[in-house]
Amino acid sequence: MASTDSFGAKGTLGVGGSEYEIFRLSAVEGSEKLPYSLKVLLENLLRTEDGANVTADHIRALANWDPTAEPDTEIQFTPARVIMQDFTGVPCVVDLATMREAVTEMGGDPSKVNPLAPAELVIDHSVIIDIFGRPDAFERNVEFEYERNRERYQFLRWGQGAFDEFKVVPPGTGIVHQVNIEHLARTVMARNGQAYPDTLVGTDSHTTMVNGLGVLGWGVGGIEAEAAMLGQPVSMLIPKVLGFKLTGEIPPGATATDVVLTITEMLRKQGVVGKFVEFYGEGVGAVPLANRATIGNMSPEFGSTAAIFPIDDETVRYLKLTGRSAEQVALVEAYAKEQGLWHDPQAEPQYSETLELDLSTVVPSIAGPKRPQDRIELSQAKEAFRSSLADYASTPDQTDPDDAASSGSTVDEAGEESFPASDPASPAHDGNGDAGKPHAPISAAAGSGGRVSKPTKVTMGGAEFEIDHGAVVIASITSCTNTSNPSVMLGAALLAKNAVDKGLAVKPWVKTSMAPGSQVVTDYYEKAGLWPYLEKLGYHLVGYGCTTCIGNSGPLPEEVSAAVNEADLAVVSVLSGNRNFEGRINPDVKMNYLASPPLVIAYALAGTMDFDFESQPLGKDTDGTDVFLADIWPSAEDVQATIDGAITEEMFAKDYADVFRGDERWRSLPTPEGRTFEWDQESTYVRKPPYFEGMASEPAPVEDISGARVLALLGDSVTTDHISPAGAIKPGTPAAQYLDEHGVEKKDYNSFGSRRGNHEVMIRGTFANIRLRNQLLDDVSGGYTRDFTKDGAPQAFIYDAAQNYAAAGTPLVVLGGKEYGSGSSRDWAAKGTALLGVKAVIVESFERIHRSNLIGMGVIPLQFPQGESASSLGLDGTETFDIAGITELNDGTTPRTVKVTATKADGGKVEFDAVVRIDTPGEADYYRNGGILQYVLRGMLAS
Template identity: 50%
Template sequence: NMAPEYGATCGFFPVDNETLNYLKLSSRDDARIALVDAYCKAQGLFRTSASADPVFTDTLELALEDVVPSLAGPKRPEGRVALNAVKAGFAAALETEYKKPGVLGQRFKVDGKDFDIGHGDVAIAAITSCTNTSNPSVLIAAGLLARNAVAKGLKSKPWVKTSLAPGSQVVAGYLDKAGLQPALDALGFNLVGFGCTTCIGNSGPLPTEISKSINDNGIIAAAVLSGNRNFEGRVSPDVQANYLASPPLVVAFALAGNVHMDLSTEPLGKGSDGADVYLRDIWPSNQEIQKFIMENVTRDIFKSRYADVFKGDAGWQKVPVTKGMTYGWNSGSTYVQNPPYFQGITMTPKPIVDIKGARILALLGDKITTDHISPAGSIKKDSPAGAYLLERQVRPADFNQYGTRRGNHEVMMRGTFANIRIKNAMNVDDGGRTLEGGNTKHYPSGKVMSIFDAAMQYETEGVPLVLFAGVEYGNGSSRDWAAKGTNLLGVKAVIAQSYERIHRSNLVGMGILPLLFEDGLSWQSIGLTGAETVTIEGLDKVRPRQKMIAKITYADGVTKDVPLICRIDTEDEIAYYRNGGILHYVLRNLAAVA
């Protein structure tokens, strides 16, 4: 799941006896376990202490003695920060990234409450994730830490929204069996469901009065969650500093209430006896964690929770289903719509046409993530996607979020580049400062509008589009909608200083031409403002990684040839591009042999 974040397509761990033990523990069928055992051994995938070491092209070494408790934040999963450096790291980010120097100690009133809040206060503490909540050691550790904290008389701070949403029903079973859920409940970590919540921006709104204080006063609030990703605009529209942490540290930060303190040396609070309580006072030992796992994580829990898992509950069973060989599209659905990818498709691909007189949709900076391009979080009422849902009588309370409406291209294309934290250099205030949010300037009218509305206007005008970006364009999760949405907006080419590997491939797969500036060039260095037009010729004869030219015509009529490198890297990708994308390529090949 997290391989793209460290630049890989997948991570492989060899199958061994512990794998088989887990299959037995989780109540898998005996025949299935035997098949896994036999298959992996036959394929050379099974590892024992006698197995020869694999041969790798490169190796990395990690000394376990150097591993320390850590978080990742405030904006990216790769932003690891040691627990004892979180305090200094947030203070530095407040000044440099959030441009708020000298304000760390400021506090602001919360209407109707007897507490105030300030920069770095934890507004969300969530135990959530499809990945680490599958690990009993960290969930049991969180429960034991909560038990110890309650015994000391500690409480979560009142401005912290807490929740527990594991990815498996088994977690609820063993926390209950171990007697640890009551302590989690006492600190506010009530079980809210099973599945994607805070990690994908689906934790619901903050209390109205806290949200108001944050937004009225420009507070850089924090979230601490055990989720997978913390890209800008993903977790909550009210929270800008997002830290990934283990479940027990999530509980600890709920007790502390802020990220501008060193939990390794400063007290979490005062216990019922008035004495300071430190994290070390309530942290469970490895031995105790393992003892609870052995006693409470059992085969019977897996069996009872998942014996009839595919039947679903009563609500699921009441969902009406129509039978047929093909899916019956419901034109009134706001969740699933028939996408337009194959409209007008012919057996023979149409010739690739040159990009002539294209307008610039956006001028983006470095490390634009797939979350910037296609957000997964909440849908704002005043966004193009929000307007679409309102027109169809969907109440804002029922908007859900982009991640749950990914089956509806009408929502997703309206959400493309609609991240509330994205910065497009064509969207500036009167002082020339780049603003946050998914707006752009339409040319030649000069009108500022949403990127979606501008793209649709260019479409009616018959104008192709390109966009420019900096380094590592498309980093982050391998979200296919980041390429799909870009395609649906009419973007024919992306020109960047470098690409994240998977997103580059996805662009080609959607028929979009990825182009690379030659070393030393950028859209800034060639003086782009967004008022220019772009022409790229010779696309019908394009070859892998060939040198190309973009002819830039500036607003004053001056032209400039900019050298680029085609980042279609293989002959197979050339075939995808000439077919209009991999979907068309596959469909035509299937039709040809039918």
């Protein structure tokens, strides 16, 4: 739709031989003072101004932004494109496929149903490290991946062929965010004769990695992503913006990972939730683009919506290196300079608040054992581990003396247990003649005081060794956060070479893995001749995907797992990822640490977190001399020389030339053809949802709600993670019963995440979180309610009760407290609510995005009168609810309040006026149509 252009901003820009329509920011007074990120938003509003959802007042509010004010102005942001990963992307494609059928049934042309904004999906979340430490690991893991996910992949492959503007990067190619910065990101879009900033939303929180390229975007739930794909805006508040000034340069020995862990700690302390972070100052130009991307990637860890770097010479250099066309690179530079989006190192834009970091003060660091913001200086790592260990392992005075004696632990002079680490010089993985010798325990208590210890013998592959609390059982180079960064990846490989040259080896209990985020990494390792050294230490390629970082670390070797569980050891993973929450990485591993790729290998050589790299040797060289980490750490000059000699523009051009084509496995998948999808009635992964059943070309008038029952009465701070199905599928629950009925064995239940394309599984897991407390029941948590269709209203699963209410024609409401719907697992929180038959949610206050998502699914969000709550009104959830006044929406207006009457069993009534939280004209249109998908579908039919 053409902009109404109230400010006369529309003009043209000539670049090379092409002319582009642009909307000049200079047409709006005050724009020049705005931070970079808000200039991008301002251009977005200028270009999409329609007089209704985006008005001249919105544009003026943004241009006159008050850095100190609390955000209260809602705007409609229209992203230029959408990016998805396979877990969260599948439901979006399922909904598009279902829309096609609905259009066909209503006499329309199914080929008209397409994403209206470019949408790209990268399959990266499904590969698991089942096989490691051997040359065929990659091939075997990909085979297992296809076996487990065949149905989903066939469906996505159909979508790739059926939809315009929808592209799939097949399995075994890379990680979504790394593929985005190396290939998919445009920085400036050229589309339909217009040039405008590349912006996006993604169905993964680390979408912010692309902020390093000057591209504004962040992670959203599936409903917002679907809306954006279908050309609808995303509702947001004009945010506060924190300016982060960078000065100085990273010192020798420190890495980009150390920088990002330092920034994460600083910003967590500052408090940036809901804010944009923007980097500025003279130091920005000295930050390589790969480092910028690493910093942007961690935005969810420090809590900001985005963490963006402006466009400058370094951006242009990276675009050239990664094989973008000369025309595209020229457009980026010309457009950024024309619009005031080119970085001026001397500029001091207005910011809500500022922070500063002198990069020369950064020191080697790790973070853990359970949060990314818990940074530890490497020199303090052993001490910090010991102080954390008390939370994960029984302390000496809690240990049975007989148990301690039988475990073989020793007692030092202070009466505390000392730690038997294994001999650092012992070989592993290399199959040489010493591998079968027992690994003798040594005391590692000196210097930091004693600590709880439980040495446990393991026999594996003919070797016998001991592991204890703190043993590093996973050391994984994983995640786009760091594998996109050649300085740390080549640093790790050079460290591996130096270690092998000195005769060092990884400990036999360490599960090693190398899972880069793109094939370019493999290429430059090959060209630099460094693969043999990595493989000598067990760092064989295991897959191109998220792997360990999202918990797909695969099982530990059985012998190690058994020892860990029998002795209840607090063992450790070290990974180059972005998240290390408890229980995330591997079920056997209690403590998880984030580290740079070189330090991942260093800890694999040490074999334990109870280690001081400054004072303890990693082993001995062939002459019997102690080898310390400092002896094998590559110099910055060596790393840079290797980068210069090993990485070429041709690598990116070659690896991305046919990125959507896939390998032979992908191309040979038997795939349905045709403009509509042939649903497999036996599939338990991908099913046609009922959103459009019985839908007419014109929406029926909205109706008031009468005779509704309460499905759940909930307290404060109920999050979308409480509502949305997630994690493992528990036997005996409605979701498991459904899978049982469809012949799925318990071992093949898989997870809710993998079955997001099957609404039948997902609605059975909605409101089923084990920590959810439904106050209709006393002292019961989990997915239960009272079923008022039965005498005595007995306890029932929420899903089963909802089915009985649906059969009786009874609508449902949910009652809640403050901050209802904060959290991240958003799309199924709203979809599941709607599919269970909930027509209204009445709470004290909403999280903004979940409120919007409920409307997008045809559920009306209502708030109790100011200062009132379910308990203050005397509501206990046993009432029958009537809601009158909704029908005013049929007149094209949105009522400010509606009348709610709750009738108790004895006939007593509670009446109140609930505030209607339909906040924009667009949201009112969605609600009148029964939801956003129906609204868009009718628009397509009309056009």
